[in-house]
Amino acid sequence: MAVPVARPATAGRSPQTDATTSQEALLGLFPPGTALGQDGELVIGGCPVTDLAEGFGTPALVVDEAALRSRARSYADGLAARWPNSRVAFASKAFPCTAVYRLLAEEGLSIDVAGGGELTLALAGGVDPASLVVHGNAKTEDELRMAVEAGAGLIVIDNFDDVDRLERIVTDEQPVLVRVTPGIRPDTHAAVSTGQEGAKFGLTLPQAREAIARLRASSRLRLDGVHVHIGSQILDTEPFARAVEAVAGLGTFAVYDLGGGLGTRYTYEDHPPAVGEYLDTLVAAAHRTLPADAQIIIEPGRSMVAEAGVTLYRVATVKRGEPTFVAVDGGMGDNLEVALYGQRFEATVATRVGGGEPYHLVGRHCESGDLLSAGVPLRDPRPGDLIAVPVTGAYCFSLSNNYNGALRSPVVFCRDGEARAVVRRETYGDLLRRDRP
Numbered sequence: 510m511a512v513p514v515a516r517p518a519t520a521g522r523s524p525q526t527d528a529t530t531s532q533e534a535l536l537g538l539f540p541p542g543t544a545l546g547q548d549g550e551l552v553i554g555g556c557p558v559t560d561l562a563e564g565f566g567t568p569a570l571v572v573d574e575a576a577l578r579s580r581a582r583s584y585a586d587g588l589a590a591r592w593p594n595s596r597v598a599f600a601s602k603a604f605p606c607t608a609v610y611r612l613l614a615e616e617g618l619s620i621d622v623a624g625g626g627e628l629t630l631a632l633a634g635g636v637d638p639a640s641l642v643v644h645g646n647a648k649t650e651d652e653l654r655m656a657v658e659a660g661a662g663l664i665v666i667d668n669f670d671d672v673d674r675l676e677r678i679v680t681d682e683q684p685v686l687v688r689v690t691p692g693i694r695p696d697t698h699a700a701v702s703t704g705q706e707g708a709k710f711g712l713t714l715p716q717a718r719e720a721i722a723r724l725r726a727s728s729r730l731r732l733d734g735v736h737v738h739i740g741s742q743i744l745d746t747e748p749f750a751r752a753v754e755a756v757a758g759l760g761t762f763a764v765y766d767l768g769g770g771l772g773t774r775y776t777y778e779d780h781p782p783a784v785g786e787y788l789d790t791l792v793a794a795a796h797r798t799l800p801a802d803a804q805i806i807i808e809p810g811r812s813m814v815a816e817a818g819v820t821l822y823r824v825a826t827v828k829r830g831e832p833t834f835v836a837v838d839g840g841m842g843d844n845l846e847v848a849l850y851g852q853r854f855e856a857t858v859a860t861r862v863g864g865g866e867p868y869h870l871v872g873r874h875c876e877s878g879d880l881l882s883a884g885v886p887l888r889d890p891r892p893g894d895l896i897a898v899p900v901t902g903a904y905c906f907s908l909s910n911n912y913n914g915a916l917r918s919p920v921v922f923c924r925d926g927e928a929r930a931v932v933r934r935e936t937y938g939d940l941l942r943r944d945r946p
């Protein structure tokens with residue numbers, strides 16, 4: 510059995526147990542306000558995790574509603590304070606369910622959608638179409654028609670076919686932006702770098718100039734400005750400033766959409782810039798290079814929602830050996846971030862938080878790559894225990910899948926001790942519903 514070991518006292522440092530230090534460090538990765546209950550279990554949004562697991566089953570994606578709202582406010586207020594003529598558009602692919610659309614729209618955010626599905630969800634979530642920014646590097650004619658008919662505020666031109674199609678579809682007037690690939694490669698996983706030379710997104714600077722000239726001559730497409738998005742999980746601010754400078758060189762516009770991409774703290778070693786620090790850099794670059802009366806849009810996705818989410822699993826089996834595997838009832842069906850980008854996640858037994866020995870926390874899917882966290886310290890994990898993995902609010906829901914016939918997890922909103930499923934768990938009936946034997 511793994512027992513927390515007292516760390517030897519070192520000079521100038523008070524002796525602390527691993528359990529205590531790692532408890533604090535771990536809680537720091539959970540949504541702000543997460544506490545330990547009397548018996549030591551995690552309490553998220555006022556809801557003890559054992560109650561959540563009993564009420565909604567596992568795996569479950571739990572969202573602390575207050576944490577999500579407070580993050581939305583810090584973005585919206587932070588940008589408005591620094592550049593009043595501005596909008597924050599949530600990049601909804603990071604968490605596209607109607608409750609999230611509704612909540613963030615209530616907080617006054619605009620919404621980014623890519624494709625007809627996210628557009629449909631956003632409208633169902635009560636989002637004002639005028640606040641929509643429509644993206645996609647391969648928009649179909651049908652999707653563009655849907656966006657125009659819905660009254661989408663801005664459509665982002667990614668290629669010349671977008672221009673041709675919109676010229677055919679738009680009868681009145683449609684505001685558009687041109688997406689530019691600035692040739693910037695931030696320090697992030699190649700799969701989520703989007704603004705480097707050779708990226709499939711947007712237009713190179715010379716192509717963008719050509720598109721701008723064409724759109725300026727269009728009678729129905731109204732060119733409002735330019736857009737840039739260089740990637741995701743970016744942990745320093747400098748590439749964002751370079752991206753602003755790159756689009757500034759394209760001319761004077763009413764709107765500059767500066768994209769998203771701010772990194773999130775997944776592990777103890779991650780130290781992403783705070784929202785304020787990121788906005789300081791972006792707005793300083795804007796003051797240096799953009800027209801003072803322009804509107805700035807930013808599009809945070811991951812950093813808006815990641816921290817508010819926690820996934821709860823139940824341990825199915827502990828297989829002792831070298832290494833010892835703790836296998837849970839979910840995995841790459843509900844968290845593809847590990848397999849796709851090698852993202853590191855921390856984890857804890859939800860009723861014995863912190864401390865413990867390192868284990869390989871693995872999922873239930875038929876691949877060795879179905880690893881949730883390698884060598885993650887867990888305190889005495891046993892079958893039936895609840896495991897909590899923090900920072901799963903971004904991209905886990907959107908990338909969830911039915912691998913091995915897994916039923917996709919519910920999304921449970923928690924606030925002031927009340928919990929409600931805003932997305933229910935799939936059923937075996939759901940699996941059969943589209944199937945025509």
Ligand SMILES: *Cc1c(COP(=O)(O)O)cnc(C)c1O
Pocket residue numbers: 600602603621644738740741742768769770771808809810811812
């Ligand atoms: C994905 C995406 C974002 C959001 O990126 P995050 O890293 O999640 O903040 C913003 N804009 C566009 C165009 C995107 O594709």
